[in-house]
Amino acid sequence: MGALLGLLFTWLLRSVVIKFALFTAMYVLVTAVIGYISAKLPTTADLNSALGGWTSGMWYFADLTMWTQFFPGLISAMILRFAIRRIPGLG
Numbered sequence: 001m002g003a004l005l006g007l008l009f010t011w012l013l014r015s016v017v018i019k020f021a022l023f024t025a026m027y028v029l030v031t032a033v034i035g036y037i038s039a040k041l042p043t044t045a046d047l048n049s050a051l052g053g054w055t056s057g058m059w060y061f062a063d064l065t066m067w068t069q070f071f072p073g074l075i076s077a078m079i080l081r082f083a084i085r086r087i088p089g090l091g
Contacts, residue, residue, distance in 0.1 A: 054062075062068070
């Protein structure tokens with residue numbers, strides 16, 4: 001009976017407690033990194049000032065190529081590709 005309890009305790013410690021501590025540490029780390037990165041990203045005021053210098057020809061080409069739909073999709077795809085490459089076994 002004692003060996004069975006020892007085996008159960010070892011399994012519980014390895015599969016539950018250690019994984020909980022590991023995933024909690026990963027969550028805290030990812031939360032801190034995301035907070036740091038989001039503070040460094042440009043604001044909408046920076047973007048508005050950058051796009052304010054575009055000429056009417058540049059705006060025409062951007063509207064013609066549906067730039068307002070393409071650019072957010074491109075950024076999302078690049079972030080997704082970056083994240084997938086970091087997953088062990090998939091990237």
